[in-house]
């Protein structure tokens with residue numbers, strides 16, 4: 001399975017799309033805003049005045065969140081310039097994602113976005129472009145970017161670790177699709193080594209692309225203990241396992257399929273940043289919330305059944321393309337019905353939480 005070919009969120013703006021089902025990532029962008037603001041303000045002090053400030057959003061996906069983070073960044077640049085009585089710079093913003101991303105929906109939303117910038121009376125031009133390709137490699141010319149932002153994307157690793165399936169075709173992580181309670185230490189190690197390789201390439205690539213003193217704020221899903229099995233993908237794996245027991249999914253498929261995903265701990269992130277050596281870690285914060293916190297935040301009146309239905313549709317919007325590529329589109333309705341049935345009981349029983357890591361970095365001068 002080539003991750004770059006199959007990994008994307010559900011496109012369009014229909015009822016199963018990522019665009020209509022991405023409230024949690026949106027809540028996360030809002031929560032992280034003060035950290036992004038602080039980084040942007042510092043960047044303005046060190047890099048303005050300049051003619052053109054170049055910004056990238058890595059793993060932008062498609063939907064309202066795509067331009068939400070960018071809009072906050074543009075506002076902060078303008079506010080900072082106003083405070084300093086400086087002329088705001090021209091802005092160039094690159095929206096990056098893998099080739100399977102629904103860039104068409106993103107591009108269609110740009111005229112409205114430009115209109116909103118006009119309404120805010122931002123006179124200096126802002127040019128927005130799509131940049132398709134993997135952030136685990138070079139995307140931009142050397143020394144060209146001032147700020148890189150990424151939210152809820154870096155937990156997707158570049159490939160499923162090779163060692164998870166033996167040369168003879170045996171799965172090492174039988175019955176699971178991610179690190180789970182029943183996974184061996186070898187499974188965890190395979191994932192951790194792949195994460196280390198990928199995150200190192202990510203940092204090295206950005207270090208080449210960012211100007212001296214350029215900065216990044218990266219938010220990713222994380223974990224507390226290195227082999228923390230309380231991931232939502234462990235729960236999806238349990239439901240797939242039930243479907244195997246009911247004869248609806250081939251056992252061998254489940255035994256050899258694994259998600260290209262890794263949620264690192266704060267210490268693991270620090271370890272890679274220090275070993276790679278191009279960046280100064282300005283700030284590393286951890287947030288934790290129940291799986292349904294963002295639904296309660298929007299409407300505290302939703303009962304448990306309604307919250308489970310929303311959580312199920314949200315996880316489906318993210319996981320469906322990759323899960324369907326392995327288990328078939330037909331299995332998806334059944335899988336996410338099962339998911340919805342007892343996801344919140346499981347969450348309460350196991351104390352499951354989304355853990356978010358926010359990493360603020362500056363390129364060494």
Ligand SMILES: C[S@@+](CC[C@H](N)C(=O)[O-])C[C@H]1O[C@@H](n2cnc3c(N)ncnc32)[C@H](O)[C@@H]1O
Pocket residue numbers: 007008009022025026029058059060061062065066096097098101133134135136150151152153154156157158318
């Ligand atoms: C959960 S979405 C997050 C989207 C958006 N940033 C938000 O906060 O709502 C993760 C996005 O990361 C993208 N992604 C994953 N791996 C990537 C890679 N190697 N290079 C570029 N984009 C990647 C996925 O295609 C997906 O659109």
